[in-house]
Amino acid sequence: MSEAPPVDQQGALPLPAVRLPPAPRIPKAVQSIAFTLSRRRTMENIARRYGKAFTLNLPLFGGTVVIADPGLAKQIFTANPTVVGNIQPNLSRVLGPGSVFALDGADHRKRRRLLTPPFHGKSIKNYEQIIEEETLHETVDWPEGKEFETLEPMMRITLNVILRAVFGADGAELDELRRLIPPWVTLSSRLAVLSTRKRTYGRYTPWGQAAEKRRQYDAIIDKLINNAESDPILDDRTDVLAMMLRSTYEDGSVMSRQDIGDELLTLLAAGHETTASTLAWAFERLSRHPEALTALASEADTDDSELRQAAILEVQRTATVIDFAGRHVYAPVFEIGEWVIPQGYSIMVSISAIHKDAAAFPDPRKFDPQRFVGVRPHTNAWIPFGGGTRRCVGATFANMEMDVVLRTILRHFDIETTTAPGEKWHSRGVAFTPKNGGRIVVHRRNT
Template identity: 55%
Template sequence: MTTVKLPDGPTTPAFLQGLEVMAGRTRAWRRLHDRYGSAFTFYLPRFGRMVVLSDPAEVKALFTASTDIADNVDVNLGQFLGPGSLFALKGAEHRKHRKLLTPPFHGRRLAVYEGLIEQETVHELATWPQGREFATMDSMMRITLNVILRAVFGAEGKEFDELRELLPKLVLVGSALAAVPVPRKFLGRFGPWARFAAHRRHYDEIVGRLIDRAAADQERLADRDDVLAMMLQSRYDDGTAMTRSEIADELLALLTAGHETTATTLAWTIERLRRHPDVLRRLVAEVDAGDSALREATLLEVQRVRPVVDATARQIRAESLELGRWTLPKGQNVLVSIRLMHENEELFPNARAFDPDRFVGVRPGTFSWIPFGGGARRCIGAAFATMEMNVVLRTLLRDFTLEPTTAPDERTHFRGVALVPAKKGRAVVRRRSPRPTVAAEAAAGQVTA
């Protein structure tokens, strides 16, 4: 018999432990880390007894374990996104789907979307008020939603407008249900689950129309760049195609993973830069010079100090798993604290400070910088999201002056899945004067002479 060995943890009643996290996630994780160290056992609503890890070696061992040994927890976003989504699938089925969906989000495919992202950013930023404070997160939501609808769904016209109105409602209700568990039959056909089901039926109907239209125009299908078109043409190793329900579930998962989280990181970026004028000044100079190293480092650092998702989870599938100091039994849920990993002083000296220079010319560690999770279940759209944030920030700094502030840091608000700025990343901007072209500067010099 294998002897189970779990980390220590609080002995208070389970519901009180759950209340502590609900009252303040970051504060709770930090307090428990200070008392018990880099591993502790804690009770979370819906998940039960969790082993919480933030030791780099133990986290790496968990992330690199085979999915036959440690895979996704049973309670996951698949209940909202559908059984055919990457969030719900496990083991061989997850690997099969992931292999099919990886190509559109890597390599040269990403360059196809850069112009689209800049176009949507310019269009949205044109609506920004100048000289008065406003919240930026709703704008970022619109940018990332429009990008996803065009790049992933290939939506246009009526379907584009319908999805743009529907999807924020669907995500909002789903996030609320994920945060506060509500029985499915609560309030019957008038309750939140009924609203979610109605939104999902409407979504499936719209996607069905998009699939029908694409399938009926085979000649143009091969020339399209959107992910839906690629899904319709792709085949598994055995030659079979994705089913309609699989396509609908995966498209919804890609929307959820690539819309709210990316927009929230951009809102946090504005919140951080306004409070660090030296970094902001250097970023503007870099944009004007056509460089990008500091901008890329800044986005890495924002995701380190303000992770939008602060944890990722696994469940032990083997009879037991030796993980560093611990021996975990089958069925044990394990939570990797992204927040505590990112605040590890050994990995990131002066970890609470916002310091983009720590990443200039330095690639972050695969198993220490983990805003996209890690291992076989790392976010499939990480490269796409990184490119999108880079283009949006570059366009913003090129076209607008972002005014610094001495206001206190915006607090973190937990919205069911994402940790968002409580005041939605407030900003004051002014449009920059267009920089003269090289030809115009040369002509001006000749006239002066």
């Protein structure tokens, strides 16, 4: 006896039959191990054989359709969030249920409205001086004529910038956060790609250590919120914490302390690691491309920024720090191109694969900032920040920060070029960095 075809939620119309992209004939256990140990290489190898859409059975996400086509990515990013919503599980496992990463639908839209103002328009101009100050402070002791890695210095710059942007001033609590956040981010990034644990299994386990660091963080944030609420000039402050405390939703309600803590942690974590990783890749790439580096050094002495902006776009395209954007199918089925994906499946848009799409980017493996000079990046082919309603809320801020950091360093240092092979990829869990930390040799300029 044949099974009745599925029907829509109103029970009126039969739904199309499920039609999944091809799947490799690899045992689930092998897929899980390969994805966990080297998801980037695994995805690239499978894509070479199966094309721009294929199906996997992955740890954490279960049945998963991987998409590496800009046109199909557009369908996903523009889909109704009640049909295709937030991927499950997501980074709220480490950032908390009050993080924007945890929210979906109307709750997600409302939260984004609260978070958008500090990171767009005139607001971000207030942070340019902070970024330049932190860059000059970090680079004052850079060794001349001796190779060193740029990743850790960039991590310190971007963390200090986001701390000052979020809290507006220095103090003992911010010193504690400077000590606490980097190891927590490193640990949590690795735990985020592992299965969720219901227990921490003791304070000496990675999960126990992460829980203890989160407890310490919550205590610090509680003090900072108390200090801000008692500040007589709170209404005049322009930092993110003050804006959160002053902001209200459309119904007049405010964010809870727990939600503020989760959201601030999201900003501190996502707001420094990915930007620092991209900057390290920028130094790695530019030191191997003398023509681009010379042109950028000349431009840095002027008020122009067109080539620098183009170089940042090209670094983000060729050295993709976050390799996929995820969604979850909530509707009975989701039709995308020739495929019909059933409810409960995950969808991964492979950002790194789409960035190598030859139709959108001729000679895609070539590092060429000129491809973006006077040309806006393709909306659905250049997607380092994801796309649609879940595109990174801090994208504008991040690109401005990278622009100021690069300009400041190029004005004060000459970077040696090298013929050494490019650095390999290193996974920190969520983000990818240069394996050797983006190593360069510099000489201070006579300015």
